[in-house]
Amino acid sequence: MTPTMLPSSQQARDVAYQLHAYTNARSHQRAGPLIIERGEGPYVFDTAGKRYLDAMAGLWSAGLGFSEKRLIEAAHRQMQILPFYHTFASRSNGPSIALAEKLVKMSPVPMSKVFFTNSGSEANDTVLKLIAYRSNAAGQPQRKKVISRLRGYHGVTIGAASLTGFPDNHRSFDLPLPNIMHTGSPHFYKDSRAGESEETFATRRAEELESLIQREGADTIAAFFGEPVMGAGGVIVPPPTYWDKIQSVLKKHSILLVADEVICGFGRTGKMFGCETYNIAPDVIVVSKQLTSSYFPLSAIIMNDYMFEPIADESNKVGLLAHGFTGGGHPVGAAVALENLKLIEERGLIANVGHIGAYMQERLRTLVDHPLVGEVRGVGLIAAIELVLDKKRKVAATTPGDVGSIASRLLHERGIIVRNVDDALSICPPLIVNKDQIDELIDGITGMLHDLKATVVN
Numbered sequence: 001m002t003p004t005m006l007p008s009s010q011q012a013r014d015v016a017y018q019l020h021a022y023t024n025a026r027s028h029q030r031a032g033p034l035i036i037e038r039g040e041g042p043y044v045f046d047t048a049g050k051r052y053l054d055a056m057a058g059l060w061s062a063g064l065g066f067s068e069k070r071l072i073e074a075a076h077r078q079m080q081i082l083p084f085y086h087t088f089a090s091r092s093n094g095p096s097i098a099l100a101e102k103l104v105k106m107s108p109v110p111m112s113k114v115f116f117t118n119s120g121s122e123a124n125d126t127v128l129k130l131i132a133y134r135s136n137a138a139g140q141p142q143r144k145k146v147i148s149r150l151r152g153y154h155g156v157t158i159g160a161a162s163l164t165g166f167p168d169n170h171r172s173f174d175l176p177l178p179n180i181m182h183t184g185s186p187h188f189y190k191d192s193r194a195g196e197s198e199e200t201f202a203t204r205r206a207e208e209l210e211s212l213i214q215r216e217g218a219d220t221i222a223a224f225f226g227e228p229v230m231g232a233g234g235v236i237v238p239p240p241t242y243w244d245k246i247q248s249v250l251k252k253h254s255i256l257l258v259a260d261e262v263i264c265g266f267g268r269t270g271k272m273f274g275c276e277t278y279n280i281a282p283d284v285i286v287v288s289k290q291l292t293s294s295y296f297p298l299s300a301i302i303m304n305d306y307m308f309e310p311i312a313d314e315s316n317k318v319g320l321l322a323h324g325f326t327g328g329g330h331p332v333g334a335a336v337a338l339e340n341l342k343l344i345e346e347r348g349l350i351a352n353v354g355h356i357g358a359y360m361q362e363r364l365r366t367l368v369d370h371p372l373v374g375e376v377r378g379v380g381l382i383a384a385i386e387l388v389l390d391k392k393r394k395v396a397a398t399t400p401g402d403v404g405s406i407a408s409r410l411l412h413e414r415g416i417i418v419r420n421v422d423d424a425l426s427i428c429p430p431l432i433v434n435k436d437q438i439d440e441l442i443d444g445i446t447g448m449l450h451d452l453k454a455t456v457v458n
């Protein structure tokens, strides 16, 4: 515990009573929490009054920033009318109906139905269950295997964590589940071979997918999960032709495509959906986070008829679809989402991502000449800076993440929040960010790189 942590302080009580997500519990006991007290636009303030530009929009999610009154009013209004009702056993509520209709109609490809859940993980777990249910219904009970990608992030519940392609999400949790396997990530900078072009790298990844499918037996593979742009894996932007090539392999073998748009959805990549940016035609789209700007926990599974029809038949055979969450289709969450989507449209925030995103990407790319920057990548308002100590070997330090952690800490001291995934600094500011705030961010990063050089290069 730090000496400033007085016994009855919030910090000490946090250490005494909370186990934190994605935290080393022992380090937390020593260092205590950073307690965020309030928000204002893209900024948050800690209990000491220090202001931070949250260049991660919380967890890639607070698209409208941290003080949008219209979202608060939407929640308040709905709380007064009907603070809760469920969607089990054919019950429904107005906001969930309106939101389902809106999501189907705004989807980039023809969709048919929406199933509501409360988090990205729950949504992906639910999709896994629905895929098995569908295969049984379609008379293909052997078609149960699912492929996702190394460095892909799909959440932390048992199924979703199995989809997630990170060793830490599996190690000591006895995961992944046996029917879930991983193919290579689309990270050209890290994974390409000498002399490979982006296109030949994309071809290789598609061929590796084809080989995995052949090895496992094409008629045993039910679905492929992928984020249009990988977010939590370190903002990995697919190389040109990647998605076309992957999709043609999946199509050839009638494998369902699930687009995990939990980060990309609602403008992040410069279009409403990442699927539009990369010409992806999925059977299922999973959304969450920016759907309510994270003002309310809500996620949704948007599916086409090809997915829905066999599921409907199976529920008829079994007697009901025995799956659902108490909070699924929550009227307050749905009301907040409807207002959030209205605001994104009304304020032209997708166009803002076009202008401000282009400005951010351009300014970030001026950093690639810095000796500690190996790669700057990104699209729209999502980006990453890959820190390296050795540009040729593309490596940072003996322990991956050491340099990235120092860089995040230095930025934190400067009042800027980013998130390091190993040595990649992820940047994903609220969609409402303006040019001055991007300048503040880039100036902060430039200063940090100067300090980092002094710290890590001797």
Ligand code: PLP
Residues within 6 Å of the ligand: 059, 118, 119, 120, 121, 122, 124, 153, 154, 155, 156, 227, 231, 232, 260, 261, 262, 263, 288
């Ligand atoms: N899918 C993607 C692409 C994500 O980025 C995340 C969370 O970061 C999830 C799923 C899991 O969402 P949640 O944390 O709400 O369970």
